[in-house]
Amino acid sequence: MNMKKTSNYPIGVFDSGLGGLTVLKHLLEFLPNEDFIYLGDLANLPYGNKSQKNIVDYSIKCAQFLQSKNVKSIIIACNTASSYACNIIRESTEIPIYNVIDPCVEEVINSNVRKVAVLGTEKTVESNIYSNSIKINQPKIEVYNKACPLFVPIVEEGLEGTEIASSVIDYYLKDIKRKKIDQLILGCTHYPILIDDLKNYFGKYVSILHSGPIIAKTLSLSIEGAYKNTPKISYYVTDSPQRFEKYGSKFLSKKINSVNLVTL
Numbered sequence: 261m262n263m264k265k266t267s268n269y270p271i272g273v274f275d276s277g278l279g280g281l282t283v284l285k286h287l288l289e290f291l292p293n294e295d296f297i298y299l300g301d302l303a304n305l306p307y308g309n310k311s312q313k314n315i316v317d318y319s320i321k322c323a324q325f326l327q328s329k330n331v332k333s334i335i336i337a338c339n340t341a342s343s344y345a346c347n348i349i350r351e352s353t354e355i356p357i358y359n360v361i362d363p364c365v366e367e368v369i370n371s372n373v374r375k376v377a378v379l380g381t382e383k384t385v386e387s388n389i390y391s392n393s394i395k396i397n398q399p400k401i402e403v404y405n406k407a408c409p410l411f412v413p414i415v416e417e418g419l420e421g422t423e424i425a426s427s428v429i430d431y432y433l434k435d436i437k438r439k440k441i442d443q444l445i446l447g448c449t450h451y452p453i454l455i456d457d458l459k460n461y462f463g464k465y466v467s468i469l470h471s472g473p474i475i476a477k478t479l480s481l482s483i484e485g486a487y488k489n490t491p492k493i494s495y496y497v498t499d500s501p502q503r504f505e506k507y508g509s510k511f512l513s514k515k516i517n518s519v520n521l522v523t524l
Contacts, residue, residue, distance in 0.1 A: 267332070268295075269295075269330050269331060269332035270294070270295035270296055270297045270329065270330070270331050270332070270492075270494070271287070271291070271294050271295070271296050271297070271331060271332060271333050271334075271335065271479075271483070272296075272297050272299070272323075272326030272327075272329065272331035272333070272334040272335070273287070273296060273297070273298045273299070273334070273335045273337050274298070274299040274300070274301065274319075274322040274323070274325075274326060274334070274335075274336065274337060274338070274341075275299075275300055275301070275336075275337040275338040275341075275449060276300070276301050276302075276304060276305045276306055276307040276308075276318070276338050276340070276341070277300050277301065277302050277305040277306065277416075277504075278300060278416065278450070278504065278507060278508055278511050279337070279338065279412070279415075279448060279449035279450035279451075279511065280298065280300065280337030280338060280449050281298070281300075281449075281508055281511035281512040282449050282450070282452045282453070282470070282472050282511050282512075283335065283337040283360060283449055283471060283472045283475060283476070284296060284298055284337065284493075284512060285472060285511070285512050285513055285514070286472035286473045286475070286476035287335070287472075287475075287476045287479065288493075288514075289476065290473075290476035290477060290479065290480040291476065291479060291480055291483070292491065293491055294483075294491055295491050295492045295493070295494075296491075296492075296493045296494070297326060297329050297331060297493075297494045297496070298493065298494070298495050298496070299322050299325055299326060299496045299497070299498075299522075300495070300496070300497045300498070300504055300508075301318055301321075301322055301497075301498050301524070302497045302498055302499040302500045302503070302504060303498035303499035304318045304498070305499075306340075306381065306412055307319075307338060307340040307341055307381070307383065308340050308380075308381025308382055308383050308384065308409065308412070308448070309381070309382055309383065309409070310340075310383065312344050312383070315340055315341060315344045315345060315383065316344055316345045316348055318341070318524075319336065319338075319341040319344070319345035319348075319349060320345065320348065320349060320352070321524040322341075322524065323336075323349045323352070323353070323357075324524075325496070325522065325524055327353060327355070329494075331355065332355060332356075332483075333355050333356040333357070333358065333479075333483060334349070334353075334355065334356075334357050334358070335358045335359075335360070335475060335479070336349070336357065336358065336359045336360065337360055337449055337471075337475075338360070338449060339360055339361060339380055339381065339384045339447045339448050339449065339471075340380075340381050340383045340384050340448075341359075342359035342360050342361045342389075343361065343383065343384050343387040343389045344383070344387065346359040346361075356482075356483070358475060358478070358479065360449065360471035360475055361389055361390065361393070361447075361471070362393070363471065363474040363475045363477075363478045364390070364445055364447075364469055364470075364471050364474055365390065365393040365394055365397075366474075367469060367474055368394055368398070368401070368443065368445070368469070369394060369397040369398045369401075371443070373401060373442040373443045373467075374400070374401060374402065374442055375401070375402045375404070375439060375440065375441040375442050375443075376394065376401055376402070376403050376404070376441060376442065376443045376444075376445060377403075377404045377405075377406060377433075377436045377439070377441045377443070377444050377445065378390040378391065378403060378404070378405050378406070378445045378447045379406050379407075379408050379411070379432075379433075379444065379445065379446055379447055379448065379451060380405070380406075380407060380408070380447030380448050381407060381409065381412070381447075381448055382407045382409055384407075384447050384448065385405045385406065385407040385447070386407075388405070390403065390405070390445060390447060391403040391405060402439075404436055404439055404441065406432060406433065406436055408428075408432045408433075408448075408451075410428050410432075411428070411432075411448065411450060411451055411454060412448065412450045414428060414454070415450045415451070415453045415454060416450075416507070418507070418510070420453050420454050420456070420457055421456065421457060425454060425457050426457060426460075426461070429454070429457055429458065429461050430461070433461065433462075437461070437462065441462075441466055442465075442466065442467065443466065443467045443468070443469055444458065444462060444466055444467070444468045444469065445469045445470075446458075446468065446469065446470040446471075449470075449471065449472070451470065452470045452472060453510070453511065455468055455470070494520070495508075495516060495518065495519045495520065496519070496520045496521075496522045497519055497520070497521060497522070498521070498522060498523065498524055499521075501519040501520070501521045502519075504516070504519050505517075505518075505519045
């Protein structure tokens with residue numbers, strides 16, 4: 261593709277649902293002149309408990325939809341899809357494909373941390389992608405993985421900051437807390453909504469890393485920028501547009517006015 265011609269094309273972002281909006285939020289801050297197309301595959305939410313085959317199939321369809329909209333690059337704003345489908349999607353297209361895992365791994369291996377905990381969906385944790393990628397580069401870093409499947413419904417139901425959230429965090433993470441970790445990686449794009457609860461639980465000596473600001477910074481340094489006075493954001497979902505519109509503003513910290521329903 262001719263970069264001069266495509267620099268004003270939109271950037272595509274997809275996730276299984278609402279969580280990827282925590283990534284889009286930071287993309288809008290770092291790339292204020294870009295158009296974005298966001299696709300939430302709510303019909304197949306969540307990806308985190310699906311088979312590898314289905315995760316790959318769903319992700320390919322999402323990428324194909326975004327390509328049909330002439331995007332100049334795609335961000336896979338879902339850790340589960342990033343774990344299993346990123347390389348397959350990259351092989352099928354010439355446009356740049358970014359995932360939310362590689363930038364976080366890069367951040368960890370270039371830091372001085374000794375003990376890291378990765379929180380994610382069952383499938384992301386099962387893939388061991390964070391542990392393997394970190395240890396290839398920094399074998400001395402201790403990495404603990406923990407699946408936290410109830411975090412997503414807690415966030416979806418707006419229960420962050422409640423006793424329910426605190427109880428579930430303690431249920432999943434009390435053993436991790438005893439490990440005296442240096443850093444927590446939020447390996448699911450829903451989890452930043454719980455960041456205040458997690459900070460309260462672990463205290464000020466544990467840094468918390470999530471993909472939104474890191475991938476946004478990475479893109480801002482590598483993508484051919486657009487120059488528009490009034491950038492446009494388009495939202496598409498495969499199910500429940502009213503729910504997406506109602507709850508999406510919490511993830512994005514910005515009102516969502518119009519959502520399009522599509523079939524992939």
